[in-house]
Amino acid sequence: MRLVSITDLRAGMVVAKSTYMQDGRLLLGEDVELSDRLIEKVKNSSLGSVYIKDDRVEDFVINENIPEPLKRQAANALENSFRPMKTKKDNSQLVHLEMKPIENVLDELLDEVRGLDGLLELIANTYHYDLYVFSHSVNVALYSLMVGKEIKLTPKKLKRLGMSALLHDIGKMMAPVDILNKPGALTDEEYETIKKHAQNGYDILSQQMVFSPDVLRGVAEHHERLDGSGYPKGLTEDEIHLFGKIIAIADVYDAMTSHRVYRDPMLPQDVLEFLLAGATKLFDPELVKAFNRSVAIYPKGVTVQLSTGEVGVVIENHYNFPLRPKVLVIENASHVSLDQPKVCDLVEREHLTTFIVGCESMGMKSKESLAK
Incomplete structure (x- = not known):
C-alpha cells in the first residue's frame, strides 16, 4: 500500500486501509473501489490523503506507531473540554474546563510514546479550523513528548510537558473563526488579535487552579523567541521556559507542514531547514537537534x-x-x-x-x- 493525496485519487483505485472522519465515523472501508462520487466525498471530508493498494508495493505493510483511533480520541477530548470556551467573551468570565478526559487520553499518548522504539511518524491531514485546532494540538503534544523523551525529562516533567502542549492553543477559542480561517493575509489589527491567544490561554488555565507553573508557562511562552522577537512579552533566551521552547518547535513544524485553508503545506525538509536556520536566534539549537533525532520527516508509506x-x-x-x-x-x-x-x-x-x-x-x- 501507499499513501496518495486526494488530488491524485482516480476512479478504480482500491482503498488499502479504512479511513475515518475526525469524529470517528467510517468514511471509506478497506477494499472499497473508488468511484468519482466517492472521490468527491473524500475531497469534501477535509482529509488530505488515503491509503491505496498498489501491486508495486503489495508486500509493504504500514503499521502506525501512534494509533489513529487514539489521535481522534485525543482530539475529540480536547474539543469536548474546550466547548465552553466558545461562548466566553473575555478573561473576566470564569469557565470550568472538564480536564479528566484530557488527563486520561494524555496517559494513553504517554504510554505510546514511551513504548515507541524508533522515530515518530505522523501524517498531516487537511482540516477546517473547527477540527484543525484540536488535531494540531494533539500533533504538537506528540512531537513535544518525543523531544522530552529524547532529552530524558523525568516522567513527571514529561507528563506536564504533554499537558502544556495539548492545551497550548486553548486561547484561540476566544479568537474569531473568520480571522483564524481567513484565506488571505491578516491585517495588522487581525494579527494583534491572534497574538493575544498565548496570554489568553495562560489566563484561562490559571483560573482553573489545577495547573503547575511550568504547564502555564509552556502555554504562555510557545510564541516567544530567543532573540526577543516573539510574543506576548518579548522574552529572550533563558527567560523562556523549557516547555515554551519545546512547544515552539513542535508548533512551527506541525503548522508549516499542515494543509490550511489559506495555503498549501511546505515540504518537511524545508521546514526543518527553517528550524535549523533559526537555531540560536529563534529556537534552542539543542532542542531542534533533539526534534531532528526523534521525528520521521517522511513517514513510511508516503x-x-x-x-x-x-x-x-x-x-x-x-x-x-x-x-x-x-x-x-x-x-x-x-x-x-x-x-x-x-x-x-x-x-x-x-x-x-x-x-x-x-x-x-x-x-x-x-x-x-x-x-x-
Missing part, C-alpha cells in the same frame, strides 16, 4: 518525488538521517511504472546526490518547485 524525476514510496527511515530515507522507486522520470521496482537508499554513497523534491501523498513540493 509517495515522494526524487531529484532524478523518479517517484517512489518511503519504506524505511534512518535514525539521525531524517532527510535520507530508504525509498522504493516505482516510476521512472517519465512517470512510467517500473516492471521491477528498485530500492534507493538515500544514505548510501551511490545515492548521496539524490534528494527528495516533492511529497505527493500530502500535496507538498519543495520551495524551489513552488517558485517555478
Whole structure:
C-alpha cells in the first residue's frame, strides 16, 4: 500500500486501509473501489490523503506507531473540554474546563510514546479550523513528548510537558473563526488579535487552579523567541521556559507542514531547514537537534518525488538521517511504472546526490518547485 493525496485519487483505485472522519465515523472501508462520487466525498471530508493498494508495493505493510483511533480520541477530548470556551467573551468570565478526559487520553499518548522504539511518524491531514485546532494540538503534544523523551525529562516533567502542549492553543477559542480561517493575509489589527491567544490561554488555565507553573508557562511562552522577537512579552533566551521552547518547535513544524485553508503545506525538509536556520536566534539549537533525532520527516508509506524525476514510496527511515530515507522507486522520470521496482537508499554513497523534491501523498513540493 501507499499513501496518495486526494488530488491524485482516480476512479478504480482500491482503498488499502479504512479511513475515518475526525469524529470517528467510517468514511471509506478497506477494499472499497473508488468511484468519482466517492472521490468527491473524500475531497469534501477535509482529509488530505488515503491509503491505496498498489501491486508495486503489495508486500509493504504500514503499521502506525501512534494509533489513529487514539489521535481522534485525543482530539475529540480536547474539543469536548474546550466547548465552553466558545461562548466566553473575555478573561473576566470564569469557565470550568472538564480536564479528566484530557488527563486520561494524555496517559494513553504517554504510554505510546514511551513504548515507541524508533522515530515518530505522523501524517498531516487537511482540516477546517473547527477540527484543525484540536488535531494540531494533539500533533504538537506528540512531537513535544518525543523531544522530552529524547532529552530524558523525568516522567513527571514529561507528563506536564504533554499537558502544556495539548492545551497550548486553548486561547484561540476566544479568537474569531473568520480571522483564524481567513484565506488571505491578516491585517495588522487581525494579527494583534491572534497574538493575544498565548496570554489568553495562560489566563484561562490559571483560573482553573489545577495547573503547575511550568504547564502555564509552556502555554504562555510557545510564541516567544530567543532573540526577543516573539510574543506576548518579548522574552529572550533563558527567560523562556523549557516547555515554551519545546512547544515552539513542535508548533512551527506541525503548522508549516499542515494543509490550511489559506495555503498549501511546505515540504518537511524545508521546514526543518527553517528550524535549523533559526537555531540560536529563534529556537534552542539543542532542542531542534533533539526534534531532528526523534521525528520521521517522511513517514513510511508516503509517495515522494526524487531529484532524478523518479517517484517512489518511503519504506524505511534512518535514525539521525531524517532527510535520507530508504525509498522504493516505482516510476521512472517519465512517470512510467517500473516492471521491477528498485530500492534507493538515500544514505548510501551511490545515492548521496539524490534528494527528495516533492511529497505527493500530502500535496507538498519543495520551495524551489513552488517558485517555478
